[in-house]
Structure formats: structure tokens, C-alpha cells
Amino acid sequence: MKPTSPPQTIAIVGAGFSGTLVAAHLLSRAKTPLTVHLIERERSRFARGVAYSTTEDCHLLNVPAGNMSAFPEDREHFLRWAQAREAEMLDCACVGEVTAAAYLPRRAYGDYIAQILDEAERGAAPGVGLDRRIDEVASLKVEDGAVALRLVSGAQLRADRVVLALGNFRPGDPSGADGAFHRSARYHGDPWAPEVLARLLPTESCLLVGSGLTMVDWAITLNQAGYRGAIHVVSRRGLWPQSHKPGAPAAFGLEPSGKFGSVRNGLHSIRAFIRDTGTDWRSVIDALRPVTQTLWKGLGLSEQRRFLRHLRTFWDCHRHRLAPGIAARLGAMLDSGQMIRHVGRIHAFRDLGRRVEVTLRPRGSDRRYVLNVDAVVNCSGSESDYRRLDSPLVKDLLVQRLIRPDPLALGLDVADNGALIDAEGRPSAVLFTLGPPQKGRLWETTAVPEIRGQAAGLAVELLGG
Ligand SMILES: Cc1cc2nc3c(=O)[nH]c(=O)nc-3n(C[C@H](O)[C@H](O)[C@H](O)COP(=O)(O)OP(=O)(O)OC[C@H]3O[C@@H](n4cnc5c(N)ncnc54)[C@H](O)[C@@H]3O)c2cc1C
Numbered sequence: 001m002k003p004t005s006p007p008q009t010i011a012i013v014g015a016g017f018s019g020t021l022v023a024a025h026l027l028s029r030a031k032t033p034l035t036v037h038l039i040e041r042e043r044s045r046f047a048r049g050v051a052y053s054t055t056e057d058c059h060l061l062n063v064p065a066g067n068m069s070a071f072p073e074d075r076e077h078f079l080r081w082a083q084a085r086e087a088e089m090l091d092c093a094c095v096g097e098v099t100a101a102a103y104l105p106r107r108a109y110g111d112y113i114a115q116i117l118d119e120a121e122r123g124a125a126p127g128v129g130l131d132r133r134i135d136e137v138a139s140l141k142v143e144d145g146a147v148a149l150r151l152v153s154g155a156q157l158r159a160d161r162v163v164l165a166l167g168n169f170r171p172g173d174p175s176g177a178d179g180a181f182h183r184s185a186r187y188h189g190d191p192w193a194p195e196v197l198a199r200l201l202p203t204e205s206c207l208l209v210g211s212g213l214t215m216v217d218w219a220i221t222l223n224q225a226g227y228r229g230a231i232h233v234v235s236r237r238g239l240w241p242q243s244h245k246p247g248a249p250a251a252f253g254l255e256p257s258g259k260f261g262s263v264r265n266g267l268h269s270i271r272a273f274i275r276d277t278g279t280d281w282r283s284v285i286d287a288l289r290p291v292t293q294t295l296w297k298g299l300g301l302s303e304q305r306r307f308l309r310h311l312r313t314f315w316d317c318h319r320h321r322l323a324p325g326i327a328a329r330l331g332a333m334l335d336s337g338q339m340i341r342h343v344g345r346i347h348a349f350r351d352l353g354r355r356v357e358v359t360l361r362p363r364g365s366d367r368r369y370v371l372n373v374d375a376v377v378n379c380s381g382s383e384s385d386y387r388r389l390d391s392p393l394v395k396d397l398l399v400q401r402l403i404r405p406d407p408l409a410l411g412l413d414v415a416d417n418g419a420l421i422d423a424e425g426r427p428s429a430v431l432f433t434l435g436p437p438q439k440g441r442l443w444e445t446t447a448v449p450e451i452r453g454q455a456a457g458l459a460v461e462l463l464g465g
Contacts (some may be wrong), residue, residue, distance in 0.1 A: 016049020066100025406440025
């Protein structure tokens with residue numbers, strides 16, 4: 001049942017883009033006394049999260065500045081912020097212009113989010129305040145319509161409502177390795193851990209497992225740091241993120257139902273449109289963006305499963321594209337021979353003390369070959385199956401049956417208003433989420449253009465409409 005009185009305390013677990021933006025909206029909107037606890041376990045990620053806490057100048061946004069505003073109703077908000085700091089942006093070797101079409105440093109975007117939070121805090125009504133906490137929420141208990149949170153430091157908090165803005169978890173460990181290899185000093189299971197770069201730089205070769213955007217981050221980071229060693233990349237299909245190219249979304253009309261009906265139909269319509277009109281495929285993918293969530297829901301479970309089985313990797317590398325400058329640098333690293341692509345599966349890893357022996361099986365072959373490298377970095381993409389996460393909080397919530405994975409195990413089961421659904425199928429009146437955990441329900445929910453709308457809507461919901 002929905003609580004009737006406005007909340008006096010709201011706890012937000014996770015201070016990435018999602019959690020920070022909900023906090024900022026709450027602080028700006030609340031008219032009656034309210035304390036917002038914003039809790040982040042990693043100090044460097046406060047108001048930045050995984051994506052925007054990088055300190056590397058050449059880790060660029062993969063969405064143009066003109067579409068990175070934190071506020072859906074003010075599309076140029078980020079662009080104006082960046083243009084007011086043009087000299088600082090241009091100081092970065094990877095930035096050539098500060099226009100709507102520019103790809104700016106993620107580090108700068110972190111500063112932008114942090115500033116939004118500061119301003120919301122300063123402008124809050126009397127009695128409305130922010131409690132910034134560096135701590136990890138270890139468990140929570142729902143009792144008498146409120147929530148008791150236990151933090152790793154031993155502190156306890158009570159909140160009327162809680163937002164789990166848990167975002168992106170480190171990738172699951174790749175197959176072919178056992179627990180002993182996972183503990184090896186030559187294996188870096190968390191690609192976002194701060195110490196990885198210092199440990200890679202003295203090596204003469206490394207293997208990046210996975211060929212998505214995290215691999216790209218690592219290739220660019222190593223290149224920028226002057227790494228001279230060989231960078232091997234392995235992925236099952238050998239597909240890489242494509243480059244952006246300027247162009248407006250195409251006038252790609254959907255059927256009147258606004259549905260594709262089946263994955264096969266959808267693919268057929270897209271291909272036919274590209275073939276018949278000669279439109280660049282990027283413009284067609286971009287035209288789908290505003291309706292992707294509707295299309296996804298219209299597919300139903302079995303077609304969604306079919307999509308994941310056959311098209312997911314193709315979708316990811318066409319939809320999540322690279323800034324053209326980054327794509328050009330990767331191309332040069334491949335042409336120079338420093339970067340070497342392998343297509344296939346990893347059969348085994350062995351830490352031989354001075355090096356790692358990796359046995360690979362090329363795609364479509366029974367052959368095996370061995371690669372010797374000094375280090376292995378797991379770039380296989382954020383783990384989304386909550387049953388496999390090693391987060392104490394997530395484990396606790398699963399044991400208490402307060403959350404359940406969505407049927408595709410892409411995230412959590414979530415109601416339309418952002419309420420978490422428990423193991424019995426009941427939407428919670430006090431536990432909410434937004435962003436990446438909603439992937440099963442919405443598919444397109446992990447990037448700023450989607451999360452900003454969710455954050456504004458959730459703040460209204462939390463304050464009671
Ligand atoms: C490397 C990378 C680059 C990206 N680049 C872009 C881009 O250019 N443009 C774009 O639109 N999108 C991009 N994205 C997508 C990105 O998912 C979103 O933009 C957004 O940052 C997600 O924010 P979030 O707050 O939901 O998640 P996160 O950033 O993952 O934040 C969640 C936070 O919760 C904290 N946390 C988790 N559990 C607990 C706990 N128990 N207690 C306390 N704290 C906890 C974590 O430490 C983390 O900081 C990128 C994603 C990644 C991973």
C-alpha cells in the first residue's frame with residue numbers, strides 16, 4: 001500500500017548518475033522537511049559513479065554533448081555548462097571543439113553532475129537537507145512501513161523510502177578459468193579498479209577479454225600512457241563497437257501498431273529500409289532510440305529471448321558507438337600491429353608464474369592455440385544477473401525475497417513506477433530503483449538520455465506525486 005504522508009527521510013544507495021540525479025531532484029522539489037541520505041561506497045565515485053569517475057582525459061562520452069543534458073526539458077544544459085568552460089575542455093588532447101556534436105571527457109561530465117548536486121543542495125527549501133555518506137549499505141530491513149539500513153561501518157539509518165541506484169556491477173569472470181586463476185595477481189577481474197593501470201604499464205603484453213566499450217577504454221588508456229607492449233583482444237564473434245558519423249535520425253516509420261511483432265520482422269524492416277533508401281544504418285538505429293522501450297515491451301518474452309540469443313551482440317556494437325576520434329585511434333593501433341584481434345572462445349587460462357598461458361579456440365574450429373601474455377583484463381561487460389553478484393546487499397535482499405531478477409536476468413523485476421517487485425510478485429511501497437536494473441523491463445535504460453527522465457519521474461513518485 002502506498003504511504004499517505006510525505007516522507008521525511010529518503011535513502012539513496014549508490015551515488016552514480018542515477019542516484020545523484022534523484023537526490024538533486026528531491027532537494028529541488030521537496031517543500032516539507034526532508035533528509036536525503038546519499039550513500040556511496042567508493043569515495044572517488046561520489047556524484048560520478050563508475051562511468052564518470054575516470055581521471056583519464058581521453059575517456060570520452062560516447063554520446064554527443066548536445067544529448068547529454070541531465071534535464072530532459074533543457075536539452076542544452078550540459079552543452080552550455082561545457083561551453084562556459086571551453087578553454088578547460090580544449091586543454092584535453094582528445095577534444096577539438098565544444099559543440100553539440102562534440103564528444104567530451106567523461107571526467108568533465110562527472111564535474112557537471114557534482115555541480116548539479118551542489119547547486120540543488122544550496123537551493124533546497126528550509127528543512128530540506130543532504131547527508132553525503134561514504135559507506136556501503138550491507139543490508140536493509142523493511143519494518144512498519146519504513147526501512148532500517150545497516151552500513152558496513154556499523155552505522156544504522158532509518159528511511160521512509162529507499163532508492164537502490166546500484167548501477168553497473170563489475171563483469172562476471174570469464175569461463176575457462178578456475179578460482180585459483182581469479183586470485184592470480186596477473187588477472188584483473190574488475191576493469192574499473194583503480195590499481196589496474198599501474199600494474200599493466202610494466203608488462204610487455206596483455207589480453208583484454210571482451211571487445212566492447214570497456215575494452216576500448218583500456219586500449220585508449222594504454223595508448224595514451226605510452227604502453228609499447230602487445231594488446232591482444234579476444235571476443236567470441238569478433239564484433240567491435242562501430243564509429244559514430246554525423247547525421248540526423250532517419251524518417252524510419254514503424255507499423256501503425258508501433259510494434260515489430262517479431263524479431264525477424266523487425267530485422268527485415270530495418271534492412272529493407274536501409275537497402276531501399278540508401279540511408280546510413282546509424283540514422284536508422286538512432287530513429288529507433290525514442291521507441292526502443294515500446295518495441296521491446298511489444299516483443300514479449302519469447303521474442304525478447306530470441307533477440308538476446310541472436311542479435312544482442314550486433315545490437316550492442318551498432319547502438320553503443322564510439323566517438324570518431326577514438327575509433328580512428330583504435331584503427332591506427334590495429335594497423336600498427338600493436339593491437340591483435342582474436343575471434344573465438346577461451347578454453348583455459350594457466351598462471352605459470354612469470355606469464356599467463358591462454359588457450360584459445362578460434363570461432364567455428366576445433367583447433368586450439370596458445371597465447372602467452374603478462375596480464376589479463378576482464379572487459380566482458382557489466383554482470384547483470386543479480387543471482388551471481390557478490391554484493392552483500394543484493395544477496396541479503398534476495399534471501400529476504402524483497403527483490404527478484406526479471407525473467408531474462410538482465411536486472412530486477414520493477415513496476416512501472418520504479419517500485420521493486422518482491423519474490424511473491426508484489427510491488428514495494430518503500431523500495432525503488434532506476435537505470436541499469438530496469439534493463440529487463442525497458443532494454444534501453446542504461447544511458448543518460450533515458451536515466452534523466454526516470455530520475456525526475458522517480459523524485460515526483462517518492463515525494464508522493
Ligand atoms: C565505462 C562506462 C562508460 C559509459 N559512458 C556513457 C556515456 O558516455 N554516455 C551515456 O549516456 N552513458 C554512458 N554509460 C552508461 C552509464 O551506465 C550511465 O550513463 C550511468 O552512469 C549509470 O549510472 P548509475 O548511477 O545507474 O550507475 P553507476 O555509475 O554504476 O553507479 C552506481 C553506484 O552505486 C554504488 N554502490 C553499489 N552498491 C552499493 C552499496 N551497497 N552501498 C553503497 N554504494 C553502492 C557503486 O559504487 C556505484 O558508484 C557508461 C557506462 C560505463 C560503465
